[in-house]
Amino acid sequence: MLAEIITIGDEILIGQIIDSNSAWMAQQLNAAGIRVKQISSVSDNRKHILTAIKEASERADVILITGGLGPTKDDITKTTLAEYFKVGMKRDQETLDNVARIFARFNRPLLDVNIRQADVPENCEVLLNKNGTAPGMWFQENGKVYVSMPGVPHEMMYLMEDLVLPKLKASFNLPKIWHQTILTVGEGESFLAERIADIEDQLPPQIKLAYLPKLGTVRLRLSAYGDDEEKMQQELALQTKKLTERLGSTVAATEDIPLEKAILLLMAKNKQTLSLAESCTGGYIAHLFTSQPGASSVFVGGAVSYSYEMKEKMLGVNSDTLWETGAVSEETVREMVEGALRNFSSDYAIAVTGIAGPDGGTPEKPVGTVWIGVARKDKTIAKKYVFGNKRIQNIERTAITAMGDLLKLLREPIA
């Protein structure tokens, strides 16, 4: 089963926005056993949209279209779809009620352009958009499915999860696939592959293993293809157990979540708290943790100590240590992480100090040199890393590595 994604609108073509919708949709489709053949971004142009839909329909069974559903005259997706299917337009009462309800809630007058949001091609089945005024639309013709959705991410996501994916599963005889993700941190793809080579070789034929590497983490995704759900789930559980036992402390989670969430869940379960002392990451680690809902049950806060003075004042780092060993040194990172533990009264702390670049490097400490410290009452561990010469990558790499180091300490029995 093949799908194509078409995004309509000039914002992507002029580079004003990055198309993150399509990646999300592709993930969802792949997880449901639908392979994405092509993703195309086209302009708000009638002929161009018609061509793109026709080309996609020649390659795929499902064509998912986003964008071009706003109330302005640029937005021509609906009328172009009517032209494609050679049908007229109808006014959909449920959509009109939805639009009226949304306008009433915000005390805004309902203008003609807004009423026209309820006009849809005659042959479509409306997918009610509870989060916005533009309706989703489902078309079925010659055994192919066409779906039109708004380009606003949360509206599209809601429609996909609640309506489109279930309808696709009901409409097509999709392969039944179950997934299990193992999140690992701190080891490269080839190293992991070597460690689990024999397990991978002995996987039963209905189980596939994929490596999905991303900046210091690798996701191992097991996919089970078959009809007997119970049997497939048992098989997945068995292989997951084998892999996690083999990979030991490299494993951060056995579900598809980011590393920061895995840490928050583990620490919340154990009623542990965390604080941070960030220098070269400049608040990025705090940002990762606090992007997760409910972070406050674990994360108490942190210091972004960019200057020497801040390292002394907020973390109690010794002035002599700074001036004698430098801000990027084992001694400093140890004092930083122990200072955070003490001053911020948390069970665990992370400290990082390094040279993110592009300036500030020296022959002894080139750009990319980073010291990471993790600590709890009975133990402090400090390690030196040398990453690359790109500032943003150094920041991201340091953050992931520091979380990996914390995870290892979390797993060690308390003395």
Next chain:
Amino acid sequence: MLAEIITIGDEILIGQIIDSNSAWMAQQLNAAGIRVKQISSVSDNRKHILTAIKEASERADVILITGGLGPTKDDITKTTLAEYFKVGMKRDQETLDNVARIFARFNRPLLDVNIRQADVPENCEVLLNKNGTAPGMWFQENGKVYVSMPGVPHEMMYLMEDLVLPKLKASFNLPKIWHQTILTVGEGESFLAERIADIEDQLPPQIKLAYLPKLGTVRLRLSAYGDDEEKMQQELALQTKKLTERLGSTVAATEDIPLEKAILLLMAKNKQTLSLAESCTGGYIAHLFTSQPGASSVFVGGAVSYSYEMKEKMLGVNSDTLWETGAVSEETVREMVEGALRNFSSDYAIAVTGIAGPDGGTPEKPVGTVWIGVARKDKTIAKKYVFGNKRIQNIERTAITAMGDLLKLLREPIA
């Protein structure tokens, strides 16, 4: 002049990576007067790649292709291009020397697969990739240009900036366009449009104005089309002056930079320092500032004070204030921002405290309620905002708004 972008590789189609390359390329092309007609992501499949290139060449004059140039057997872009142009392969000596140099630098043996990176279609002109082993390739056929580049962002960016764009400008009679961007913050697109309506109406015909809104900021982009560079630059400068005078303190910069960079530049020029006290943004504002190279000349550091205790300890917020007025209140944000100013000895400070969601809202203080404080020695300004109900958007919106508030204060004469 029309271009199309084709990205090759399964990573985008399975949703593993988001295609940010294409947005960047589209920006560069648009700035050079080349309109992007379509962006397509296709799989590592010979027939599919051939079809995609053929379709693109029927619509556009320039076809930019990224990806599929690695050393593994999945990477078939080069041989497929040779098939498309009906030519054989040749070994390029300059590329081979480059590959050998890179392997020597890392003390790695040069394997057969690596040597084959120097094989390219016979009809191509090699664009030497100084940042990696995969060469860029330039093809010219029937008046159309085809360019193949690696998908690794910094390799592609370097090739585009240093080689591809200059060659495109030399090969085609491109419209001459000059741009001037005005970055505004704190006002919506329609409000700005109303304020400058008369200036916009009187723009000379060779000057176009575009509104590029994004999360609390709006970029006004003036584009001048013409042959006489000096005259066009004068016209741009004149219109920029009119617009910035009219828009006053809304204007953050007259170049195309992010708001945080505009603030850092302004403060660096005035030798001012900045500290932060972040609660609901959880380090995100610090992260924005510290993502900019050289941030340390202005930014001394900050507190991410998630808990009551951290607000008291790091910022000296009064325990009574917290318990009587709550963490999200005018009183608290004032004490936070003045505490930052005092404890971190900076000239300016920003403090934010709010309810990012999804939990923690009350009828009086719903999710999205945020207090923002900005301060310097002679003045503290605190304002309340009510944003939406999405955590990530609330964090981002708060950060941009707080920077906008700081900018206003930076512009006020010191008492």
